[in-house]
Amino acid sequence: xxxxxxxxPAQLAPGPATHAGxxxxxxxxxxVSASATAPAAPVRRRVLRSARDRADNRLFERFAATRxxxxxxxxxERFLPLARQLAASYHRPAEPFDDVFQAACYGLVKxxxxxxxxxxxxxxxxxVPTIVGEIKRHFRDRTWAMRVPRxxxxxxxxxxxxVLDLTRSLGRQPSVGEVADATAVEPEEVLEAMEAGHAYRVxxxxxxxxxxEDDADATFADTLGTPDDGFSRAEDRVLIQALLLTLSPRERxxxxxxxxxxxxxxxxxxxxxxxxxxxxxxxxxxxxxxHRLATASDDAAPxxxxxxxxxxxxxxxx
Numbered sequence: 115x116x117x118x119x120x121x122x123p124a125q126l127a128p129g130p131a132t133h134a135g136x137x138x139x140x141x142x143x144x145x146v147s148a149s150a151t152a153p154a155a156p157v158r159r160r161v162l163r164s165a166r167d168r169a170d171n172r173l174f175e176r177f178a179a180t181r182x183x184x185x186x187x188x189x190x191e192r193f194l195p196l197a198r199q200l201a202a203s204y205h206r207p208a209e210p211f212d213d214v215f216q217a218a219c220y221g222l223v224k225x226x227x228x229x230x231x232x233x234x235x236x237x238x239x240x241x242v243p244t245i246v247g248e249i250k251r252h253f254r255d256r257t258w259a260m261r262v263p264r265x266x267x268x269x270x271x272x273x274x275x276x277v278l279d280l281t282r283s284l285g286r287q288p289s290v291g292e293v294a295d296a297t298a299v300e301p302e303e304v305l306e307a308m309e310a311g312h313a314y315r316v317x318x319x320x321x322x323x324x325x326x327e328d329d330a331d332a333t334f335a336d337t338l339g340t341p342d343d344g345f346s347r348a349e350d351r352v353l354i355q356a357l358l359l360t361l362s363p364r365e366r367x368x369x370x371x372x373x374x375x376x377x378x379x380x381x382x383x384x385x386x387x388x389x390x391x392x393x394x395x396x397x398x399x400x401x402x403x404x405h406r407l408a409t410a411s412d413d414a415a416p417x418x419x420x421x422x423x424x425x426x427x428x429x430x431x432x
Contacts, residue, residue: 174231189226190219196238197222197245204249208315209257214249217256221248260313266306270314272297273307357404365400372397 170192177185201218205211225241254267262270276296280288294301319335358366364386371377371385379393386393 170237171231174229174237177226178231186226190223193222193226193237193241194219196241200242200245201249204246204253206253209253213256214252217249217252218245221245224248258314260316262310262313266310269297269299269303270307270311273299273304274311357407360403360407361400365396368393368396369400 170189173185173189173192176182177189197218198215201211201215205214221244222241225237225244228244229237229240231237254264258267273293276293277288280292280296284292288296290301290304294304297304299307317334319338320333323332323334323337358369361369368382368386371382372379377385379390379397382393383390
């Protein structure tokens with residue numbers, strides 16, 4: 115006997131050929147599952163996708179015919195989730211997601227403007243490569259701090275991925291040869307790619323360099339060396355001394371008064387007992403002789419103590 119607590123309404127309702135108190139005709143009222151009457155989930159998804167594709171096609175056809183900005187905005191807004199999904203798949207921790215998403219949106223707008231619905235293809239088939247290409251172009255042209263050739267950029271990224279994979283699988287840092295075998299490139303190219311990877315991010319010279327409490331305000335610029343002009347001054351002293359050995363005591367005294375003590379020609383004349391014109395001739399002839407000695411060729415160079423070459427700079431400064 116069928117329990118009413120587990121019977122369906124179709125089982126409890128009497129059939130046309132039953133009488134009161136008689137058993138229901140199960141052949142006339144078969145049991146039907148409620149789940150079998152409802153459409154399956156994949157079928158519903160296909161129906162919804164088909165309806166959405168038809169609506170998208172109508173929107174694209176109308177935009178292609180009118181080029182209305184409102185239709186363009188509606189299409190872009192409709193496919194923004196696609197751009198966000200692609201941006202998330204190519205996002206890197208060192209790069210702000212908003213920048214990557216902006217590049218993806220720019221690629222989406224380009225795809226909308228260039229799509230031709232009369233060709234019969236789906237928009238996503240055309241939009242995905244366009245958006246991905248724009249994201250890759252963003253990483254290639256906008257994220258590197260220094261300009262690096264495209265092939266070297268791609269090789270550097272491939273080497274970085276190989277290093278991570280090998281480190282994970284080997285449990286240690288891989289050698290250059292192992293990375294070269296994994297990437298099918300020469301070891302020299304691996305080293306070049308690793309060196310180029312340092313150009314992706316650079317540190318500002320004004321960035322703080324904390325090495326201790328006393329150096330809290332120190333920057334990286336403080337660690338850079340500066341040209342030491344002490345070497346050039348030492349060379350100048352040696353050259354001047356060698357050149358002065360070719361002069362007479364009187365000529366050396368006149369040069370000292372003029373260029374070391376900054377006396378005028380008249381004051382020098384009073385000191386050595388000659389006129390101003392005579393001092394001018396002494397200076398002119400002395401400097402001319404120093405210039406000839408300084409610019410003399412190696413085979414006609416003066417004797418020991420009379421140098422040439424860089425001494426010309428000293429004579430010109432004099």
